[in-house]
Amino acid sequence: MHRSELTVDLGAVRQNVRTLLHALDGSELWAVVKADGYGHGASDIAGAALGAGATALCVASVGEGLALRRDFGGARIVVMGPATTNRDVAHARDAGLELVVSDTDIPPGVRVHLKLDTGMGRWGLSELPVPPVEVVGLMSHLATADTDSAYADWQIERFRQATHGFSHLTRHIANSAAALRYPAARFDAARCGIALYGISPFNTDPAEDGLRPALAWRSYLAQVRLLQPGESTGYGRRFVATVPTWVGIVPVGYADGFRRDMTGTEVLVDGEPRRAVGTVSMDAFAVELDRERPVGTPVTIVGDGLLIERHAAQAETIGYEIACGVNSSPARASRHVTGG
Ligand SMILES: *Cc1c(COP(=O)(O)O)cnc(C)c1O
Numbered sequence: 560m561h562r563s564e565l566t567v568d569l570g571a572v573r574q575n576v577r578t579l580l581h582a583l584d585g586s587e588l589w590a591v592v593k594a595d596g597y598g599h600g601a602s603d604i605a606g607a608a609l610g611a612g613a614t615a616l617c618v619a620s621v622g623e624g625l626a627l628r629r630d631f632g633g634a635r636i637v638v639m640g641p642a643t644t645n646r647d648v649a650h651a652r653d654a655g656l657e658l659v660v661s662d663t664d665i666p667p668g669v670r671v672h673l674k675l676d677t678g679m680g681r682w683g684l685s686e687l688p689v690p691p692v693e694v695v696g697l698m699s700h701l702a703t704a705d706t707d708s709a710y711a712d713w714q715i716e717r718f719r720q721a722t723h724g725f726s727h728l729t730r731h732i733a734n735s736a737a738a739l740r741y742p743a744a745r746f747d748a749a750r751c752g753i754a755l756y757g758i759s760p761f762n763t764d765p766a767e768d769g770l771r772p773a774l775a776w777r778s779y780l781a782q783v784r785l786l787q788p789g790e791s792t793g794y795g796r797r798f799v800a801t802v803p804t805w806v807g808i809v810p811v812g813y814a815d816g817f818r819r820d821m822t823g824t825e826v827l828v829d830g831e832p833r834r835a836v837g838t839v840s841m842d843a844f845a846v847e848l849d850r851e852r853p854v855g856t857p858v859t860i861v862g863d864g865l866l867i868e869r870h871a872a873q874a875e876t877i878g879y880e881i882a883c884g885v886n887s888s889p890a891r892a893s894r895h896v897t898g899g
Contacts, residue, residue, distance in 0.1 A: 561893040562810040563778040567599050569607040570898030571773040575755050576611035578769040586745040591752030593619035598885040602630045603896050617750050621647040624656040663688050672696035677717040696729040697722045704736035705760050715744050736760035739768045758878040775862025779855055780807035792845040793837030805848035809858050812842040816885035824873035827859035
């Protein structure tokens with residue numbers, strides 16, 4: 560038996576694409592598949608998203624773009640991060656990737672999106688130059704689409720004013736949160752990542768926005784033991800039994816993406832919610848059981864109704880970070896794709 564099993568449901572991805580297209584009401588949907596498709600597998604997600612109506616792929620680096628180019632010969636691929644070296648630019652040109660440029664130094668012979676900083680305070684020009692012929696798009700990025708609507712509205716308005724005279728170029732500012740909840744942010748295209756995977760950009764239940772999680776992560780009880788009062792499990796003796804307590808050991812740890820700060824979160828033991836207890840180690844964590852369970856009992860870490868958002872809340876982070884952290888290396892987990 561594998562230590563754990565990852566299942567990616569492409570049917571859910573296609574449904575999420577349709578939900579986003581509906582919300583976008585005519586604007587294009589560009590599928591953001593950086594960081595190996597937020598841990599889900601970039602190529603599989605890209606294929607499903609393009610098949611369901613997305614019209615471009617977005618990644619963070621030229622390397623990610625080149626890897627996708629092998630599987631998607633004709634697709635538009637936009638590299639959102641800065642292409643810093645001449646070598647990157649040459650590779651992008653040869654592979655027909657589009658680049659995002661945040662200064663006035665525009666490389667020749669490659670299609671470019673100019674990035675305007677409307678308030679993210681990270682990459683971007685503070686003012687648009689007259690765009691040379693290489694420029695096909697104008698973009699910006701929202702800092703608070705998931706938290707502060709007044710600031711997001713202000714950024715959207717700044718973008719609208721700054722790009723007003725350039726309606727012949729593709730203008731794009733929306734991420735998932737804005738695509739779902741800010742009609743004014745739609746412009747010509749939206750760059751959506753997290754929602755494709757059925758994870759909430761708002762760290763709430765994705766069903767509120769009509770999204771369906773694509774990832775399931777399952778393992779099993781590899782060891783079951785009865786702790787007597789005063790006995791503990793794991794490093795540092797963080798969990799000490801006060802009454803006789805059954806615990807199960809799951810062969811998944813922080814090297815697999817089950818982070819140390821997920822102690823206290825829930826997993827499903829044969830469908831029943833049970834608490835992860837004690838210190839998470841590199842290759843295992845413990846779960847408190849209500850009774851003796853056989854070795855081999857299935858444990859769901861994500862899926863079957865248990866949301867990544869639940870773990871994110873426990874770890875005081877966002878679903879994005881949990882998803883990107885899942886280790887899908889075949890040396891650690893088996894991976895399956897359904898609905899393809
Ligand atoms: C990652 C990223 C996105 C996608 O954001 P989501 O919240 O995952 O939809 C969009 N635009 C840029 C510039 C990004 O870096």
